Amino acid sequence: MNYFLHKDFIISEKNKIRTYKYFQSIKTIETVVFLKNKEYKAIVDVESFLHLTNFDCFNCLTNCCVQFPYEFNKRSRKVIVENLKEYDNLTKAVSILKAEGLIESEIVSSIKKDRMLIPEEHVNTTFDRCTCSCVHVDRHLCAIHKICIDKNFSLEEIIDTKPLWCSIYPLEIIQEEDTLYIFVPTKKNNYLAMNDSDFPCMDIEKSTSPYFRRENPIGFELHDYKPFLVSYYSILKYVLGDTFIKDLMVNLNLKDSKSNELQYIQKI
Numbered sequence: 001m002n003y004f005l006h007k008d009f010i011i012s013e014k015n016k017i018r019t020y021k022y023f024q025s026i027k028t029i030e031t032v033v034f035l036k037n038k039e040y041k042a043i044v045d046v047e048s049f050l051h052l053t054n055f056d057c058f059n060c061l062t063n064c065c066v067q068f069p070y071e072f073n074k075r076s077r078k079v080i081v082e083n084l085k086e087y088d089n090l091t092k093a094v095s096i097l098k099a100e101g102l103i104e105s106e107i108v109s110s111i112k113k114d115r116m117l118i119p120e121e122h123v124n125t126t127f128d129r130c131t132c133s134c135v136h137v138d139r140h141l142c143a144i145h146k147i148c149i150d151k152n153f154s155l156e157e158i159i160d161t162k163p164l165w166c167s168i169y170p171l172e173i174i175q176e177e178d179t180l181y182i183f184v185p186t187k188k189n190n191y192l193a194m195n196d197s198d199f200p201c202m203d204i205e206k207s208t209s210p211y212f213r214r215e216n217p218i219g220f221e222l223h224d225y226k227p228f229l230v231s232y233y234s235i236l237k238y239v240l241g242d243t244f245i246k247d248l249m250v251n252l253n254l255k256d257s258k259s260n261e262l263q264y265i266q267k268i
Contacts, residue, residue: 003194004035004173004180005070005165011174019174019192023181031247033180033240036164040175042244045183046251049229052204053184058266059219063140064199065133068116068123069163076144076161080111080132083147090134090143093118093127100126142166149267156238158265168239170197171232182240184228229254235264 001016003009011019026045033042080087088094097107097118111117117131132143148158159167172193174181185193185202200207200220207213207220229236229248237245249255 001174001176004175006194009194015192019181022189022192029247029251031244033182033244035180035240038178040178040180042180042182042240044244044248045181045189046248048184048186048189049248050227050252051184051186051202052225053202053228053231054204054207054220054225055201055231055264056219056224057141057201058139059216060201061138061140061216062199062201064196065130065140065142065166067195068130069166071115071163072117073161073163076163077112077117079144079147079151079161080117081108083151084108086147086150087143090136090141090146091131093131096126097122149265153265155234155265159235159238164239167235168232170195170202171228171236227254 001011001019003011023043023045027047029044029046031042031044033040084094094104094107097110098104100122102110102119110119114120116123116127118127134141134143134146136146142162144162145158148161153161170185170193172183172185172195174192183189183192185195185197200209200212200216204222204225207225208222212220229252233245
């Protein structure tokens with residue numbers, strides 16, 4: 001048992017037992033999803049998809065996107081190489097590597113072939129976070145995502161270009177052979193989560209705190225908080241498929257309607 005697409009994140013025997021017990025104690029549905037050209041049986045934590053969320057990333061100043069993702073695909077590497085100047089303006093990654101002694105052709109070669117877009121010896125030393133994380137107009141953003149938006153990519157094209165795990169974050173998927181356990185991280189199942197999701201976008205109470213309101217004076221109105229399924233409707237439908245969405249919507253007695261995709265594709 002491991003986190004989907006993270007073969008190195010093997011789940012301990014203790015947490016494997018916790019996973020089984022948790023999914024046996026809650027309301028679940030079984031459905032199918034088609035990921036990475038393969039069909040899986042999915043066991044879904046239904047009620048976690050009702051968790052109130054507000055992914056107003058362009059009005060958030062919280063620094064949450066810092067981990068190195070599991071992979072960069074050919075599309076993301078192509079976008080970076082073809083927009084190298086903009087990528088460097090956002091991340092300073094090229095400038096930093098040049099200061100470390102690399103020439104531009106070596107940097108481009110690394111973007112095309114190295115696992116984290118930089119030579120391995122610079123991972124966790126020269127760079128302590130994803131080389132695509134950036135600060136733009138005091139917002140913490142993804143450089144790939146911003147470049148895609150500036151190039152007028154559709155939501156589907158952005159998803160196909162970014163690492164999959166980044167596109168579906170904070171959704172959690174635990175894999176056991178051909179079965180996937182899918183859930184939205186909440187306080188109820190937090191011990192199962194691989195990634196940190198303890199942010200105001202996932203916690204409506206935190207968004208009302210004086211500290212957060214002082215640090216984030218724009219956006220994050222309470223009426224903008226929607227169930228995760230609604231907030232991520234188009235993303236979930238595109239990534240996990242029509243059957244997954246239909247089964248979940250029917251089980252939760254929700255009407256099939258598109259969510260507001262503006263937060264995912266708006267320019268800044």
